[in-house]
Amino acid sequence: MVDHANDIKSMKLYTHIDRVYRELNELGKGPEDLLDTSELAAFDQLHYHGVDAVQYAVDTLNISDRSSVLEIGSGFGGPARHIAKQAQCRVTALELQPDQNTVARELTERCGLSSLLNHRCGDFMDTDWSDETFDAIVSWLAIYHIPDRKRLLEISSQLLGDDGMFFTEDLYCRQSLEPDENQLMSTGLYAAHLPDFDTYLREFEQAGFEIVESRDMSEDWAEFTSNRLQDYRNKRNRHIRVHNLETYQAMEGFYSFVNGCFLSGKLGGIRLMARKSD
């Protein structure tokens, strides 16, 4: 049986997660200290352009205090906390990896957001949702990890109310991959579903969604990941002091690998907003 929660650790972004606590220590925060989401933004957002990207979704989806939102693949909980705090709405944050989910829940408690934000641990594909529904499903760099897009969209459609919205920033494949490149992306990025851009849209349409916005983010993210890598290398001594050499090497290796994928022209980024239409 496939153990996604374990196998996904082949992607080095998901190892050394004690780096969150080391960053908090660097901020002078003890284990019990209360926190503000703004203090976490530099290290609790595992996607591109941090809270700006999340605020874009809050604005374009018109998320308000009356909205209920589900995030698929919530990581350390950064996007979900930003949404809950900015919109004062109810958010369910679903995360596959138990260790990340534990960190996320603790950070949410320390930010005083537990009454709005419900952290759940599990695989989106076999979570029991009973009769829960949401106005919006959001996801940053998570659904490319999930192989069965047809089933993912069927479940999403059932979870969304009438006119419910699906928003994602995700990865796609720009050029066909050689077997060795495919293998590298399966391990280094734990990529399980990377259609081309047109197929990406068509799969949503075939699942009964109307595309409201689709934007190719590839050039933007190639530049973002280049700058991220350069910045990380420039601060090598600081990162080794705050974390350790092993963590530095894991993160540097991951940032370098991802940047190479974008620069090769093989890996692309997409922003997609779609409305449930039937």
Ligand SMILES: C[S@@+](CC[C@H](N)C(=O)[O-])C[C@H]1O[C@@H](n2cnc3c(N)ncnc32)[C@H](O)[C@@H]1O
């Ligand atoms: C790149 S991280 C992004 C985390 C968060 N969205 C953010 O931007 O900060 C993607 C997350 O999706 C989670 N994930 C992958 N497959 C999942 C699944 N089937 N169900 C729930 N979460 C999943 C991973 O464990 C990982 O933490």
